[in-house]
Amino acid sequence: MDAIGFLRTGLKLRHLRLVMALEEYRQVARVANALNITQPAVSKALAEVEEGLGYPLFVRQPRGIEPTPHGLCFVRYAQSILDELDRAGDELLALGQGASASVAVGAMPGTTWSLVPRIVALARARMAALNIAVYEAPMDVLMGQLRTGRLDIVLGALADRSVADDIAQRHLYDEVMRVIVSRHHPHATRRQVTWADLAAFPWVVPPRTARLRQSLEAAFRRMKVAGPVSPVESVSAGLVLGLLDDMQAVAVVTGRLARHYEERGLARILPLEIPGVLLPVSTFTMAGKAPSPAIDVIQHCAELAVAG
Numbered sequence: 001m002d003a004i005g006f007l008r009t010g011l012k013l014r015h016l017r018l019v020m021a022l023e024e025y026r027q028v029a030r031v032a033n034a035l036n037i038t039q040p041a042v043s044k045a046l047a048e049v050e051e052g053l054g055y056p057l058f059v060r061q062p063r064g065i066e067p068t069p070h071g072l073c074f075v076r077y078a079q080s081i082l083d084e085l086d087r088a089g090d091e092l093l094a095l096g097q098g099a100s101a102s103v104a105v106g107a108m109p110g111t112t113w114s115l116v117p118r119i120v121a122l123a124r125a126r127m128a129a130l131n132i133a134v135y136e137a138p139m140d141v142l143m144g145q146l147r148t149g150r151l152d153i154v155l156g157a158l159a160d161r162s163v164a165d166d167i168a169q170r171h172l173y174d175e176v177m178r179v180i181v182s183r184h185h186p187h188a189t190r191r192q193v194t195w196a197d198l199a200a201f202p203w204v205v206p207p208r209t210a211r212l213r214q215s216l217e218a219a220f221r222r223m224k225v226a227g228p229v230s231p232v233e234s235v236s237a238g239l240v241l242g243l244l245d246d247m248q249a250v251a252v253v254t255g256r257l258a259r260h261y262e263e264r265g266l267a268r269i270l271p272l273e274i275p276g277v278l279l280p281v282s283t284f285t286m287a288g289k290a291p292s293p294a295i296d297v298i299q300h301c302a303e304l305a306v307a308g
Contacts, residue, residue, distance in 0.1 A: 006052030013085075016078040018045045019057065023075045026064040049074075076148075083149040102131035103294035106142035108156030109235035110253060111281075114260040115305055116155065122301035130294055138210075138235070143167070146284060152295050155302060157279040168287040170299065172306045175279040177216070178258035180251050180267040182244040188268040195225040195272065203228035204240050204251040215277045216252060222276065241266055254279060281306075 021031045022042075032039045050057055057071035067075060090102060107116045112134065120132055135142070135151065139158060145151045147166070155172075163169045179198075187193050205228055206213040213233075220227040228250075232243060237257070243249040244267055252274070253261075261267035283302055285291060291299070 003053045003055075010052050011049070015045060015049045016082055018042065019049060019071075019075060019078050020082065022046065022058055022065065023067055023071070026066070028065070080147075080149045087149065101127065101129075101292065101294040102133070103153065103292070103298055104133045104135065104151045105298060106145060106151040106154040106156070107134055107136050108139050108142065108154075109136055110237055110257045111155055112136045113237050114254075114256045115281075115302075118305040119155070119298065119301045122304055123297050126301070127294070127297055130297065132298075143284065146286065152285070152292070153298050154284040155281070156284070157281045158284075163284070166287055168285045169282045170285075171280060171282045172302060173281055175281050176255040177212075177252055177274045177277050177279070178255045179270045179272045179274070180244065180253055180258050180261060181270060182248065183265065183268055185244070185248050185250075185268065187270060191271065193270050193272055195223070198250050198270075199226060199229075202243070202247050202249045203231035204234055204243050204249050205231045206235055206252070207233040210235070212277070212279065216274065219274050219277050 018031070018035065021034055022028075025031050025034060028039050028042050032042050035042070046058065053070070053074070055070035056068050057074055058065040058067055087102075087104070105116070105119075116134060120134065123130055123132060135145070137145075139154075139156045142151060142154045142156060143158075146154050157175065181188050181201075185201075187197055190197075205216060217227055232239075232249070234240060234243075240249075240251045240253065241261070244251060250270075251267075258267065258269050262269050283299055285295060285299075
């Protein structure tokens with residue numbers, strides 16, 4: 001039996017769980033304890049998988065075991081299969097409780113305050129029994145979860161407009177950035193504000209590792225403006241609002257989120273432009289995989305929410 005034949009007829013769920021445990025614990029004794037089986041049983045099951053695939057998945061090292069390149073490949077697909085089975089269980093449970101379908105949506109920080117609530121409301125209006133789970137996280141985390149099957153669709157912006165071949169991207173709009181302060185900030189009601197006026201106040205900006213932060217710093221250099229000194233780094237909407245009030249801080253957020261705050265009396269948008277800094281907000285799904293009706297609804301409602 002070759003590897004394809006083994007994957008189709010010989011591979012068992014216990015093999016997948018074993019390999020994932022070996023990847024996590026990296027020691028046979030710890031795997032045996034975690035799975036409540038004997039160490040010889042661990043070795044036997046691993047041998048079955050390696051013999052069936054025709055490749056070694058792990059190699060012994062002085063302090064444990066390490067996955068081979070074939071092992072890392074198999075682990076990635078094993079994780080995806082187990083995640084899909086978990087999702088199937090969740091959807092079956094939802095169906096048993098009256099839901100017609102389920103969808104897991106990933107959202108980059110900030111969108112859950114403004115855009116995502118509108119998308120969810122529109123989607124539920126079209127599929128009243130749709131079970132929607134929304135997860136907020138940085139884009140690198142969300143894209144990883146999309147690839148493993150934990151998420152069905154991701155809403156957000158990648159710093160690089162090009163995406164990998166395994167991802168399908170649908171552009172929604174280009175998001176500008178805005179500078180905001182609290183309603184009680186000394187410059188909140190001024191019609192004219194300069195960058196120099198804000199130099200003495202604390203700033204809240206995206207983390208240094210974020211591409212958006214790098215774009216902001218490049219914009220400051222183009223404008224020949226001194227950037228924030230020792231800023232607080234965060235993309236947490238709740239923390240940003242708290243710092244605006246407690247520290248009279250200045251923050252840089254997306255235009256849509258800034259308008260959301262201002263309309264609700266949570267912040268004021270300052271009359272300052274940040275030229276050349278745009279976030280290409282899109283939806284992302286797995287390419288080559290037919291979208292479910294639930295994914296189609298979320299996609300359509302995202303376009304409607306952006307349009308109006």
